[in-house]
Each structure stands twice: as structure tokens, then as C-alpha cells.
Amino acid sequence: MRWVVRGGQSSHEVEVERQGDEFTVEIDGQRHELELVSLDGAVASLRFLATGRSLQITYHHGSNGSWRVTVGQREFDLEVLTPAEAVEAVSAARDSGPSRLMAPIPGKVVGVKVKPGDEVEPGQPLVVLEAMKMENELASDQAGKVAAIHVVAGDTVEGGELLVELE
Amino acid sequence: MRWVVRGGQSSHEVEVERQGDEFTVEIDGQRHELELVSLDGAVASLRFLATGRSLQITYHHGSNGSWRVTVGQREFDLEVLTPAEAVEAVSAARDSGPSRLMAPIPGKVVGVKVKPGDEVEPGQPLVVLEAMKMENELASDQAGKVAAIHVVAGDTVEGGELLVELE
Amino acid sequence: MKLLIANRGEIAVRIIRACREMGIGTVAVYSEVDRLAPHVLMADSSFPIGPAPAAQSYLDMDKLLAVASESGANLLHPGYGFLAENADFAERVEAAGLTWVGPPPGAMRLMGSKTESRKLAKSAGAPIIPGLMEPITNISELETFVDEHGLPVLLKAVAGGGGKGMRVVADRDELAGSYERACSEGQAYFGDGRVYVERLVDSPRHIEVQVVADREGNAVYVGERECSIQRRHQKVVEECPSPVVGPELRKRLGEAALAIVKASSYHSLGTVEFLLDTNGEFFFLEMNTRLQVEHPITEEVFGVDLVQEQIKLALGEPLSFRQEELVPRGHAIECRIYAEDPLRNFAPSPGRISLWVRPGGPGVRLDSGVIAESVVPLDYDPMLAKLIVWAPDRATAMKRLHRALSEFQVRGVSTTLTLFRALVGMEAFRKADFHTGFLDKLLTSGDLEKLHGQQDPEAEKAAMMAAACLATASAGRLPDDLFAHGDDSSWWYEGTRLLHGRFPR
């Protein structure tokens, strides 16, 4: 099967052929013979047949082709998409419309860092939410102009509650 | 619901009423208010509402009403039967016919302790099977006369293979 | 004998373990979300004390005392956090006829006050940071202080805390202006415009001394701990002994701590915190009148059981060891494992722990408040566990920590294991070349991501290949949807995207 695998800044085309626990994987023009066997649906062993190199991996399969994979001591959030899905995802991102900042977790609003009409940058903090005895800055994931703010400091909000709208 | 619970040498009639995680249990003429909540299908917490006494239990549910329950540091093999099943089980035991000793695990026969025609007692060793680097005596679970022996010392047997028949 | 633990999480488990070894029965309390927490599973009896918010459960003195009475408990251990340093609660516990496992309430109150404890430390002869003992009343007092002690100085709002309301002055010309702003900030933020001045201790190390005292006036110090690896004034990694404290300094620190213990009529366990400056001078900071999170590293190095000792002392027993018997052996390091994501600005990560593979083998201790399938609630401090390693020397302990981290596998929540894996590869950490500002500086510099990326550089490509294989194997099947645990998953996913936009759609 053919996949587009994305993680961090990079995107790779990967071709996989499977025979039972053995896989032939082509990535960046290189072929690898791999063996991948799973202990219990969360822990697996990845082995390179040519060298015997063994890696313990743990994994979670999320929705929409998302996989969280730990290799050795590092954790990666990856998207594994069919080529068609990959094209669609790119155009979806390009056409993204107004953005809504929702409370990721229940908590208490301890600060609102912007006001309607402000221009914001990606990564700029919009709201500070206290949860688990910690203050958490909720940042914008895109540039835009603040259209509406639905909370004030001191509000208690539920997970998923709308906090800020960008236009 | 009404159950007959058997373990070791004893048998108890137990009456259970359930309301969510709370149970009213009558056993040996005594009523107990219990709370039983499960973490993950194998570990649970049992709590006596009157005293707050808490017990961590682990459990496995086998076939035919069998439960293996660990309470504190002790492990119990129990049968939980409906009254009808309990009556049936007793008569089945009474009418038990010829008995067949099968290899519980794959291994190598290192000794046969009886010969056809021998009278055997319950608990008397019939065959010695080597597995996991250990010799294991397989004993008769009833009195009877040896009808046939299907293995000789040195044989390698599979789990479930017939070793000895009693009549 | 029965002991009620007015706490949850790993410290409740730690106390149950101590009691079980001492033959003391244990009474756990739990809020609604903690019904199946390990401390409840392990205790001999357990009682509900209300809904999740701590104010309605673990901080509710009336409920705790009602359970103490209902359960027939004779002792109460507050753990750390929650009510552990609340002298009023200690008094109520004692008034209810229970034994409070902690210091006398009077000593708690005295040492709990910043100004009082500072005065007491000074009178006991412990070095304190040069500064005025009372708030500044006019600018000339401040100028006189600077004439005497030089610059830089630190202006501190009387009512400030947690790093807020502090202002550093390095230039004499800015003295007056800074003082005015400090006063107005104090008024604005804390409703109290009074300001202190102290000499600024630059790049200090946090060194604390474990003390143990009985009611008969016997007291010992059990070495020191180095806790300079902090994030926003919260300890993250601790070591025993401090890599920069030798026998001579250890003795001076210990004796300064004991002087404070004696001057305050203290008994039970306690921790006297000091700042150590780059010249090797140390200054009293504050005293913690309770069992400390990081007590295990002292236990490992000195071969003592501090929690059992604390309970024995509460029962009126004399100290079970003398100063000369307390000989350190080897080196211990503790890492606090939090349900937070270091790569997403330490966003909290509650949820269900779907995989929990612990490290083991020689020199590895885990004090944990969770097991596989535990739910990490939103409502409390997100510490899951403490990983403690011991080895014959610090260099080996570092290697052992690295090894233990490589074995530790957690799924379902993000954890600070990621931080420790990056830290343990840092030269400055391995060489103990740090101070209390080290970690915050590292985190704001963005170097953590870089360090994380430098570990095992081939891992990313292997992960991509593995994911492609997994996707191939699961193609045509329903998604395992392993992230999804009912309500827990949507916010996790949403939260991750919103916080940093890093998680794929």
C-alpha cells in the first residue's frame, strides 16, 4: 500500500508490502525489510531483518489516520494518509475559515489576553485556563482577527466550551 | 438472584440484590451491604458499607459458573451456580462413569506408575510427566481399576492426549 | 492501631506501605473520582468524602474528622499538600483525640510565617540572606541598605509569592523608581504596598536539610538534598547528596538546621531549605513542617525509613538513630513524573492510563499513585509517580536513570518522562552545573525540543515506517481508536490542537 506519512515538519511517501509479520517498506528511495509483531495492541517489536536491529515500540491509533508512536525514548505524532487523503488535507488547511478556540479541558478562566478586534499571530496566547492546579495558556493556531470573546476571567468552563472566535 | 456458591469443602446459598454498584447479599443468614466496582475487568474493589472495610479483589470468570477470586493474599476457585445447576452438578458427580486421564500439558512421559488391572485410590499417581524442567505426577481423581494405558515412559505427548483409562 | 490518611495519590500509597510494615491498620478517604485509586484499593478500609473538587473533599476538615471518628482511627497523617501545613487542622485533629503525625501546631504556625521563621532562624544563628527584617518605610532606608550590601538587590512584596511581586535592581540609578513601582505593584496585585529588600543571591542552588527530632529534644540531620532543577519554583528533579556539598559543608548546613529545630521546639520530620550561592555561602530560606515529596532519595542514601520514623515519633517514641550512625552511601536521584506534556508547554494531560510498563531491576524504586487503567483526574496535582534511582556514585546513578527512563512506557496520558529523557542527555545536568533558574531558562530557550530531537536521531524514520506498517496491517479494519476513552478523548484531541496546532487533524 502507498501512504503519505507526516510528522513534525516532514512528509514522506512510503510504500509498504506485507506478508504476515514481515513488511517491505520503501521510504526516501530506500528499501527496508522489517518484521513487526505486536504483544497486545499497544506494545510491539520492530526488527530490521538485515541487521537484527530491534526497537520496542508502543502505539496508539487515533482517528483520521493519526498514530502516536514511541520508538526508544521518543514519541511521535504522525499522520498516515492515503495519497488522496493527503491532497484533501492540504487543501482543507489552505481553505480554513474562521477559527474557534474551545476549552480543551474543564477549568477556570484566569485571564483573557486579547480583546475583540485584536490581530493575533499563530501561537499567541488568547486565554489562560486553570486546571490540575496549573495555569495553561491556550494559544491561537493561526493568524487572524479576534471576532468575539465568550468568557471573562473568573468563569468556570466545561471541556469543549467556546471561548474565542477568530475571523 | 439466588446462587449456590461452592468452594473447597463448603457450599453456601447466597441471595443477591443489585442496585448499580451496590449489592445486598444474604449468606448464612446474615445480610451485608456491599459495594463492588471494577477497575478493568480483572481488578475490583469490594467495600462493606457498614464498616468501610475495603478489599482489593482480582477475578477471572471461567466456564460453567467457575470463578477464580483473589481476596487479600488468598486465591479461591469457586463455583457460582443457580439452584437448578447445583442439583444437576451433584447428580452428575454421583453418576460419573469411567474416567480418562489426559495430559494436562505437553510433555514427556518419564514414568507410568500403574499397570492394567491395578486398583487405584483417589490421589494415587498414575503417570509422571516432565514439562517446564519439572516432573509432574498426574493423579487419579477417583477410585477405580485401570482399564488401559496408552503411553510408555519416553513418549512425548501433546496437551489433551489420552494417557490412562479407568473403568 | 489505625491511621487515617488525609491525602491521595502516591503519598497516600507510601503511607499505607509504611503502616502495613508496622502492623498499623489504614483508613483511606476518597473523592468521587478516586473510588478506584490505588490508595483506596490498598487500604484496609475506605470512606467517601465528597465530590472531586478538593475544597469539598480532601480539604474539608469536618468530613475528615467525621471519617476519623466513624472509622475509629487513632492517628492522622496529612501527607504533603492539602492540609499538611495547616496548623488549625492539626489542632482540631488533636482536639478530637487523635495523634497528629507531624510537628506540634505551634511550631507549624511559627515556621509557616515568612517573617517569624526568618527572625527565628536569625536568632538561632543560621545565616539569612542579608536584608531588612521589616518592610521599607522610606527610600533612605533602602539606600542605606545598598550602601552596606551593594547591588543587585531584590525588592519583594510582603504579600507576594510564587515568583510574583519580585523586582531585581542592579543599577543604583533605578533604585528609587523600582522601589516605587514595587510598592504600587504590590498594592495592585496583592492589596498590600509594603516591600522588603534583600540582597539578590545570583544563580543560587536550592539545598535542603532533612531533620528528624523527637519529643525528648533529640534531633539529627539526615544529610541534604539538592533541588535546583525547578520549573516555575516547583521542584522537578532532586538528588541526594548534593553534588556540591562535601562533608564539611554538610556538617555546617546540618548544624544550622538543627539550631532552628531546637529554637522552635520542633519535633517530627522537617526540612530546612537553604539557598547556596556561587561562593559556597548558604542562607536560610524557609522550613517545611511536613514530610517532603522528595524524602525517598534520603531514604535510599541513608538506609532509613522516614515515614515509619515519623509515625513512631508521633507515637512518642524516641529517635531510633543517632547522628553518627547516619552515614550516606552512594547517590540517589528522583524524577517527578507528571501528567503534563513538556513538548506542549506542560499542558495538563488527564485521562486513562492505558499502558504502564514500569522500570525495574537494580537501584530502581517507583513510588506511584497510579496503576494500569487508572484514571488521572483533572482536579488535583498531576503527579503520577516518583522514579527514584540509586547507584554507588552520581555518574552511575545518571546512567541508571537513563536506563530506567528507557524502560518506562506510559500510554494514554502524556508525561514529563519526555523532559527527563532530554535532561539526562545534557552535559550541564550530568556535570551538575545548574542553579534554580536552569530549567526555566532551558524551557524558554526552546532547547528542550532540540534536545528531544537529538536523541536517537534514527527514531523518527523508524516511527514512520512502523506507523505505515501498522496502518497497512489495520487497513480495512475499524480504527482501534485507542485514544478514545469516552469523554476523555475529545478534549485531549481538541486541546492538543488548540494549544499548539501540532497534532494532526
Next chain:
Amino acid sequence: MKLLIANRGEIAVRIIRACREMGIGTVAVYSEVDRLAPHVLMADSSFPIGPAPAAQSYLDMDKLLAVASESGANLLHPGYGFLAENADFAERVEAAGLTWVGPPPGAMRLMGSKTESRKLAKSAGAPIIPGLMEPITNISELETFVDEHGLPVLLKAVAGGGGKGMRVVADRDELAGSYERACSEGQAYFGDGRVYVERLVDSPRHIEVQVVADREGNAVYVGERECSIQRRHQKVVEECPSPVVGPELRKRLGEAALAIVKASSYHSLGTVEFLLDTNGEFFFLEMNTRLQVEHPITEEVFGVDLVQEQIKLALGEPLSFRQEELVPRGHAIECRIYAEDPLRNFAPSPGRISLWVRPGGPGVRLDSGVIAESVVPLDYDPMLAKLIVWAPDRATAMKRLHRALSEFQVRGVSTTLTLFRALVGMEAFRKADFHTGFLDKLLTSGDLEKLHGQQDPEAEKAAMMAAACLATASAGRLPDDLFAHGDDSSWWYEGTRLLHGRFPR
């Protein structure tokens, strides 16, 4: 540097941990059933070596040497068991240009021979059990021996072992008859009619001395271990130090052991085993020329890492500690957790581990060869893990062991945890009032079941109530069928019924 581990299970994991801390790469080998065993998951690289039976995998020297060559390994560690005491293998490993992590093959061969090692020990001045050094050639030799040493004596077939081919004679009239029967039994069972005679050591304790020696002739003893709790001559529980060995006896034992080390030109780790009689006299038994299963208790008490030391010695480094630096601290106990059912005559219990909740907290170490979901195969020694506790003294260590056992939860296979839970409640065990026959006697007496039943007497009724509640909750649903793991369950059920008829239909 790369080290190949020619072993599996917990000892392979232990060696990988040591290597990881030393920065040495690891090469694991695995048979078909061990593809997902922890030692394979943890190693840097891994290679299949054949089907499950050990003779075709872990004992296959050709395959092991082929993997050593293919993987580019520089060192080979045999662990214990399998090929660890095979001098021929050690020679082949060295001939292949690898470093053998163990003693020189010559010393292995010498100490591996019962007769030769006994002669060497005698010449080195170590006490040996009074007996004839050569087989008896006629009855008058035997009579002369009895005249000199008295009764009872032990007649031992030259080729016997594992407790077979031994005969005790307590009555002079039975001497001639017993001798004849011993000769004919030896001939019948082992094809060798030769017989030795030794004085019988009544109710002996098994005490062994850990020795460590380098190539330059430096050698130390690292205290002793008491291993008297044995089942059928297999150690089950070990302690360090021995409860009956004081400093003076420790020194005498240690020096006897070192004399043997020096006389045999030994280097690397080794263990010299002694019997200690009820009068405090000790006798050389044999020497194990490898890392011992129970090495962790010595590590805990002496604060050393024996596996790392062993690897350093193999690399030609000198001993890293001197005798006077080896000061014991506290007390350690190890329990070997086997997949066997103590309540069903130690029937083996292979299967899938469905629940694996480990004990933790202070003074608890687990060296494990399994994790949750691991399959315990039929083909090898059934040891799953070693639980090691340490505490400042033996009484506290006993309580800690009890506590740790109470936390340890395993489902899917039966384990010897049941045995330890009963043992830890026994007065004789707590008082260290035992000898090498203690456990076998206990097991044949049926007292184990009784002891098991006495623990927590209310538990049975609680279990019944819990089962009734669980049955009520699951009524109408399909049975969870948690016992069933494909093929694994039917034999378990059948085996249980057949062995003892105890499991419900």
C-alpha cells in the same frame, strides 16, 4: 562494544540493564516462542536461533556462535543455566575471538568436577565433610571409616545427583546391607556401581560465599547468602546476610572461599557453597563458576553491581573494590516467583499473564523476565521473576516482604507467591529456625494448605460474596471467559481437575 546474551528470561534482562548502564550494545537471541519476551523487546538487536526446545536454540552452540559473528558481538555472557557452566562452550567462544564473561575454562572444568573440586578444597585448607576421597573398594574400608567418624553416614553413588542415589546409614548392623544396595542402585540407575562414604551432616544450613577475583590475583569475598529454604534441592528463598553468621564466622567462611579461589587460579564472579552444621562447623560443598540467581541480595546489602563488575573483569579491568570497603548494610531477602501452583503440588502453570501488578515503594526490587501479556512457555525453567526486599534489619525485611507480597497481583498463571504468603506468616521462617530439609518437610506434612487457610480467615466468605455479586452483574451477559486463552485454557482446566480434582467442573 557489543555483548551477546546467550540466555533468556530475567537474567537476560538483568544483563541488558547492566550493559545499558555501561554503554555496551546488546544482542539478544530468542527461540520461536520468545519473539516478544522482554529480553528481546529491550535489546538493541535480536536474532532468532530456532524452535522452542532448548537443545535446538539456547543450547545450540553453533547457532549462538553464528549469531555472535553475524551481529559483530565482542563479548558473550552466558547468564546462569543453559551453557553457563559449560567449559567447552567457553573455549569455543574464546576461540571465536569473543570475550567470555565468566571464569577461565580451565577453572570451570576443575571446579565442575565433584572429585577434583573436593580435592582442591582440601588441599587449599577448606574444611570438607569427613569422607573417603575415593570410592569404597571393600566393606572393611567402610567399617574403618565408621570406626573413626561414627554414625550416621551417607553413602553416595559416584554418578548420582539431584538427591538421587543417596542412602543414610544410622545403624552399624545395616552397614554391609546398605553398602550392597547402594552399589546395586548406583549400577541400576546410573550405570556406575561405585559408592562414596561421607559423614552425614544433620539438619545443615546452606551458606554460600560470593567471591570476585580479577586476572591480577586480587580477590575479595562479598559476604555470604543463606539459601536453606529449598524444594527438592532447588533454592526458593535466599537471604543476605545469613541470620546465623556473625562477623567472625563471615571472615572464616570468606577466607576459606578465597583460599579455594586462589588455589584454582580463578577469576570473575563465583560462589563457594558450604554446609553449616548445627554446631557451627562448616564444610565445602561445591563451587558455582557463574553468576548466581540470587546475586541481587548481595548487591542490595553491599551496594555493589555484580553484573557490571563481572563484565569489567572479563574486559581485563582490575577489581573495583577492596575487601575493607565491602561493608554490609541491612538485610535482603529474595523470593523466586515460579509459574507453579504450590497448592497443587507445584504443577507447572504456563499461559498468558493477563494481570501483572508489581509491588513497589521503599526497599522493593523486582528482577522480572515477564511483563503483562507475556506468554510463559512450557519449554523452560518456570521462573518468572525475583522479588527482592531490603530493609535496615531482618525483622523489618520480613515485614516488608509481607507487604510487598500483599501488593503483588498476577492472573493468568498460578505462581509460588502463594507459598511465600504462607511462609512469611510462619514463626520458624521469621525466626530463621530452618535447615535445608525444612521446606520439603513442610510441603509433605500438608501444613502449607493449613497455613494458607489460616491467612485472613474472613477472606473466603468475602470471596464468595464477591463471586455471587460478579455472577449477578454478569448474568445475562456472555461469560467473560477470562480463563480461556485459546489452547492455553483447556489444559489448565483439565490439568487442574486431573491432578487433584479440586477445580469445579
